[in-house]
């Protein structure tokens with residue numbers, strides 16, 4: 001803000017709390033840099049308290065233009081809002097709950113309808129800082145300057161759709177306050193992910209990077225297992241084997257060139273037979289990680305095989321897609337105390353629909369409290385949960401919660417989930433802990449999609465595009481790590 005703002009017009013909406021107080025401070029500094037400022041306060045000055053009252057008095061002493069919003073005068077400010085180069089939204093911050101009371105709702109609606117650029121102070125007014133929930137009207141900002149540390153709601157839908165670009169304003173919080181307020185949440189960033197990725201030494205060979213065994217495929221669905229297997233290779237796993245029901249084996253073997261393939265005894269329906277574990281014992285003995293579920297099918301025979309496998313293996317697992325749907329019907333596998341030790345090695349990657357079925361609630365209930373359901377499921381079942389969707393949530397039974405900021409709507413197409421499962425399995429096989437592998441997989445998967453979007457847009461993005469981009473993203477993250485050494 002060091003530069004001159006001479007002649008630029010700013011319309012500042014300042015609410016009754018400390019967010020409004022920030023608005024007065026911003027406006028005062030803009031005025032001192034030559035800007036034209038106009039304040040709109042939302043209640044009688046006598047109701048302003050604390051820092052907000054102090055700063056309101058300062059702008060009054062400076063005789064800066066300031067009017068009071070009344071139930072019947074909302075429309076009279078429309079012209080001034082239209083003329084503003086930038087509207088500053090300092091109406092509500094972290095103290096906001098529920099639906100904005102009138103006439104504030106009407107004011108927010110007018111600002112959005114007029115459509116001039118808005119900078120939100122701390123959070124866009126109308127959303128709840130801790131959840132991103134928007135119950136009524138909410139300011140649609142082009143930029144949000146959040147104070148001290150990013151608020152979680154800025155990264156959770158629907159809030160995330162109202163923030164525009166998020167910039168963290170440094171107000172020099174003392175460090176202990178920062179962590180106190182930050183709670184048990186982390187935004188996944190490139191330092192965390194590059195820190196978790198293994199560095200490769202010239203003396204290492206493929207045996208050092210783990211063996212991922214993908215178990216999936218049923219009649220009509222061989223592509224999913226192939227995508228997961230290739231993603232595991234692109235993520236850097238040393239060896240990958242796709243275990244496929246024997247009837248589909250010839251088709252799958254053609255689809256996969258670099259990954260190995262192995263037939264499991266099949267069911268009549270074209271899936272896995274319930275007793276097929278013995279037929280793949282040789283492969284299981286060599287596996288570092290199993291990724292189970294892509295294109296797996298849900299027939300009873302296959303469900304029987306999954307149960308047999310889960311009861312009799314302690315190999316780390318990534319469970320995706322139909323494996324999760326089967327768990328919904330065989331819930332005891334998630335709750336039986338006798339499996340608690342094994343479950344510590346499981347990563348579940350549900351999308352909101354699968355999560356809703358697993359938790360026995362509706363998709364809208366999951367979406368309204370993504371953090372809450374992810375945390376509860378992870379604690380109750382003792383597994384790492386990766387709840388997919390815009391802003392994937394990752395958490396383990398002991399917390400904390402990680403929110404992944406990468407990714408875009410281009411990921412809403414068939415097969416991208418298979419790629420994520422393969423990628424997480426790949427990182428697990430390379431020695432990352434379950435949570436690390438999960439958040440690194442989600443971050444890199446989303447970043448690959450973001451890179452593709454820059455080059456080709458999101459509409460025609462397909463899962464196969466991610467496979468080519470993933471190695472580039474990983475290479476850049478490793479370079480970042482090497483620079484930091």
Ligand SMILES: NC(=O)C1=CN([C@@H]2O[C@H](COP(=O)(O)OP(=O)(O)OC[C@H]3O[C@@H](n4cnc5c(N)ncnc54)[C@H](O)[C@@H]3O)[C@@H](O)[C@H]2O)[C@@H](O)CC1
Nearest residue numbers: 016017018019020092093094095096097098099100101122
């Ligand atoms: N916590 C801190 O240490 C700091 C906070 N700061 C700012 O202060 C903000 C938080 O301040 P406050 O706690 O005063 O809260 P807010 O500034 O968010 O405002 C709360 C006010 O809004 C009213 N309100 C809440 N829900 C409403 C609804 N549905 N309809 C109408 N009115 C409603 C409340 O009655 C209260 O008067 C932060 O967002 C940030 O901008 C910064 O100044 C930096 C330091």
Ligand SMILES: [K+]
Nearest residue numbers: 089092121123
């Ligand atoms: K605000």
